[in-house]
Amino acid sequence: MKKICVIDYGINNISSICKALKKINEDYVVVSEKDQIKNFSNIILPGVGSFDSGMNVMKKKGFDISLKKAASKGQFILGICLGMQLLFNKSEESIENINGLNIIKGIVSKIKSDNFNNIHVPHIGWNSIFESNTNDINLLKKEEKKDFYFVNSYYVIPENKDIIKYYFKHGKNYPAIIKDKNVIATQFHPEKSTNGLAILKKFCRF
Numbered sequence: 001m002k003k004i005c006v007i008d009y010g011i012n013n014i015s016s017i018c019k020a021l022k023k024i025n026e027d028y029v030v031v032s033e034k035d036q037i038k039n040f041s042n043i044i045l046p047g048v049g050s051f052d053s054g055m056n057v058m059k060k061k062g063f064d065i066s067l068k069k070a071a072s073k074g075q076f077i078l079g080i081c082l083g084m085q086l087l088f089n090k091s092e093e094s095i096e097n098i099n100g101l102n103i104i105k106g107i108v109s110k111i112k113s114d115n116f117n118n119i120h121v122p123h124i125g126w127n128s129i130f131e132s133n134t135n136d137i138n139l140l141k142k143e144e145k146k147d148f149y150f151v152n153s154y155y156v157i158p159e160n161k162d163i164i165k166y167y168f169k170h171g172k173n174y175p176a177i178i179k180d181k182n183v184i185a186t187q188f189h190p191e192k193s194t195n196g197l198a199i200l201k202k203f204c205r206f
Contacts, residue, residue, distance in 0.1 A: 004028040004204055005040040007067075009057045017046050017080070020191035026204045034062035037070055042204055047082025051091040051108065051154075054082050055098045064101055071103045076206045077183045084178070084185035085156060093154055104180050106158035111170060119171035122153040127188070129166040129176040137165055137179050139199050148176070149192035156187070182206075 004021065008014050008030050021028045029040070037043055045067070047054055058064045071077055079087045088100045091108035100108070113121040128146040148168070155174040158164060166177040168187065177199075178185050184203060190196030 002041045002204070002206075003039065004042045004044065005031045005037055006044045006046065007037065007063060008032045009054075009061055009063055011049050011053055011057055013048050014046055016189070016191045017044060020197055020200055021204075024197050024201045024204070026201070032061075034066040037063075037066050037075075040075065042076045042078070042206060043067070043070055044078045044080070044203075045083035045086070046080045047084075047086060048151075049082060051082070051085060051093040051100070052096050052098055054086050055094075055100060056096075058086065058101070067101055068103060071183055074182050076203065077103070078200075078203045079183070079185035080191075081152065081187065081189055084187055085154060087183065087185055088156055088158075091154060103183060104156075104158055104163070104178070104185075105160065106156060108154050108156055110154050111152070111174065112172075114171050117171060122151060123170045124151050125149070126193075127168050127170065129168050129188075131166055132164045134162045135165045137184075139165070139177065139202055140195060146195065147193050148186075148188035148190070148196055150188045152187055156185075 085108045087103045088106045089102050092110050111121050163178045163180040164175045167173040168176040190199045
């Protein structure tokens, strides 16, 4: 039987994720110690706040090392919002030039504002997503690809564009969902919408 854990590294608000998992009738355990995650097949990494604050706490608690081990061993990882961005090598948001988890090759860059075309940063609110040409995971039915809640000023740029499975549009197209082998991540908050709950449910069944 699969075991699901939600990583609590101190600065991430995990209450909404926990409520969502209860709503879709999935058992889970909240873990706050690095050695705990080796016992779980499906690991959820939520995140709010800045890249530096997130990585500083992850390194202090040793989650950076344990997550890399989990990824290499084939445990499923779901990064959400900042949790998605922490999976990458570097971020333009980092004032301290801190390295990310380096689980996925690539960088995190800032969304460009365009006041003339009413494109504001941060990107906050409901937005739809659409499939990339490399989508092979079919997380959603065609009629479900809408109404996801975003709060972000930065976006991921993976070296391997084939891992981008869905995009969102905010002036330009940006990655909304990526999947690299056993690692999946969403820029939006899946716990905030019915369609997002469907994605959470499928992840829990990987």
